[in-house]
Amino acid sequence: MKTGVLVIHGFTGGPFEVRPFVHYLKDQTDWNISVPTLPGHGLPPNLRGISAESWMMEAELALKQLLKEVDRVILVGFSMGGLIAMYLSLRYPIDKLVLLSTAAKYISPKVMLGDVVKMLTESVTKKHSPNTFYHLYDYKLANTPLQSTVEFVRLNRMVVPYYHQITVPVCIVQGKKDEIVPFSTGEHLYQSLGSEEKHLIISETGKHHICYSDDATDWFSEVLAFMQEDTGVF
Template sequence: MKTGVLCIHGFTGGPYELQPLVEYLEANTDWQIVVPTLPGHGETLELKRVTAETWMMAAEQALRQLQKEVDCVYVIGFSMGGIIAIYLALRYKIEKLVLLSAAAKYIYPTQLLQDVRDIAKEAMTGTLEDNTLYQLYSAKLRNTPIHAAIEFMRLVRMVEQYYGQINIPVCLVQGKKDGIVPFTTAPYLFDHISSETKKLIYSETGKHHICYSDDCNDWFPQTFSFLIEDEEIQGTN
C-alpha cells in the first residue's frame, strides 16, 4: 500500500513552516509527501486578489492529484492549513488528520505581548535584527493587506460549523506559548470533533511555528506513532 501525505502551510506562510516535520517523515518512511504553496503565499507575498475559495481550491487540486498516485492519504495542516485540512476531510476520503496549531481561534494577546516585549528588549540592546520573530512579522505586516486577513477569518467561519462532522482519526498538536493561536484551541477542537480516535499533544515550549519548537523531537515521534498505528496492526496480520 502506497501512502501519501499532503501538508498545508499557514496564512502568509509557506512550505518552510512544516519543513522540519517533513524532513522527519522523509527520514523514517518512503511516503510520498507533497507541500504545495497556496496562491499568494511563499517567498513573495501577493495577497491582494486571493480569496478563501482560492486557497481551498488549490488544496483540493493538490489532494486530488495525490490521491491518483497513492492508495491512502494523510493530511497535515498547520495554522490556517489546519482549517483547510478539516475542510478537505469533509469532502474527500482521507485516512487521518494531523492539525498543528490549527487556527480555529487566533491571536492570544498575553503571549503575543510577551513576544513584543522580547522584541523591544532586544531593540534596546542592539540585537533586534537577530530576532527571528521580528524578521518574520515585520515582513508580514508590510505585505499583508486587510483584504487577505478578512479572507482568512472568513475561511475559519466557513468551516467551524462542520467540526462535528469530522469522524476520521485526528491528532492535534498545540504549543502552550503560542502567541497567535490560544493553547486552549486544541482542546476546543478536540471536544467538538466527533472522531472516536483522537489524540491531543501539547508542546510545553512551542510557540506558533510549532515545527520549530525546542521539544519537537518529543512530539514528532508521537505524531508519527499516531500515523503508523493502523499500518503496524495491518503488518502483523
Template structure:
C-alpha cells in the first residue's frame, strides 16, 4: 500500500515552515512527500493579485497529482495550511489529517489592531527583538498586501462550516505560547470536528512555528505512529 503525504504551509510562508517534520517523515518512511508552494508565497513573497481561490486551486492540483501516484493520501497543514487541509478533506478522499498550529480562529481585524498596539508599545520600550509576533512579521509588513490578509480571513470563514463534516482521523498539534493563533483555537477545532479518532497534543512551551520547538522529538514519533495506525 503506497502512501503519499501532502504538506501545506502557512499564510505568507513556505515549505520551510514544516521542513523539520517532512525531513523526519522522509527519514522514517518510504512515503512520497510533496510540499507545494502556494501562489505568491515562498522564500520571496509576491502576493499581490492572488486570492484564496488560487491557494485552494494550488492545493487541489497538488493533491490530485499526488493521488495519482499513491494508494492513500495523508494531508498535513500548518497554520493557514491546516484550513486548506480541512477543505481538501471535505472534497477529496483523504486518509488522515495532521493539523499544526491550525488557524481556525485566526487573527480577527480587532486582534490585529491589538497586536500592532502591543508592537508599538514594545518598540517604545526597545523590547521588539523578544517579541514573537514581531519576529514573524517584521520582514513581511511591506510584502503582504492588506488584500491578501482579507483573502486569508475569507478562506477561514469559508471552511469553518466544513468542520462538523470531517470524519477522518485527525491529529492536532498546538503550542500554548503561540503568539499568532490563540492556543484555545485547537480545542475549538478538536470539539467541532466530527472525527471519532482524533488526538489533541498541546506543546507547553510551543510557539507558532511548532515544527521548530524542542519537544518535536516527543510529538514527531507520536504523529508518525498515529499515521501508521499503530
C-alpha cells in the first residue's frame, strides 16, 4: 500500500517551518511527501489581497493530486496548517491526522513573528540559513497586512464548530514553551475532537516552531510510529 503525506505550513510561513520533520520522514520512509506553499507565503511573502479560501483551496488541490497517486493519505498541519488539515479531514478520505502546534486558539501574528525572530537568532540560525530567515521575518514584522490577520482569524472560526465531527485517528504535538499558541490548546483539541483514537505528545522544550525544538527527534519517532501503525493501536 502506497502512502502519501501532505504537510501544510503555518500563517506567514512556508515549507521551511516543517523542513526538519519532512527530512526525517524522507530519511525513514519511502512515502510520497507533498509540501505545498500556500498563496502569498514563502520567500518573500506577499499576503496582500489573499483570502483564507485561497489558502484552503491550494491545500485542497495538493491533497486531490496526492490522492490520485497513493492508496492512503496522512495529513500533517503546523499552526494554521493544522486548522486547514482538520478542515480537509472532514471532506476527504484521510487515513490519519497529525497536528503540530495547531493554532486552535486565537494568537497574535505580531507576537508570533516577534517570537520567530527571537527563535531564529538564538538557535535555528546556528544550523539553518540565518541571514535568509532573519531578514525574512524582519520584513514580515513590518509588512503583514491587517487584512491577512483577519483572514487567519476567520479561517479559525470556520473550523472550530466542526471539531466534534473529525473522527480520523489523530496525533497532537504541543510544546510546553510555546509562546504563541497556549499550552492548553493541545489538551483542548484532545478533548474536543471526535476521534476515537487520539494521542497527545508533549514536547518539554518545544516552542511554537516545534519542528526545531531540542527534543524534536524524540517526538519525531513517536509521531512516525503513529503514522506507520495500521492496526489502530499505538
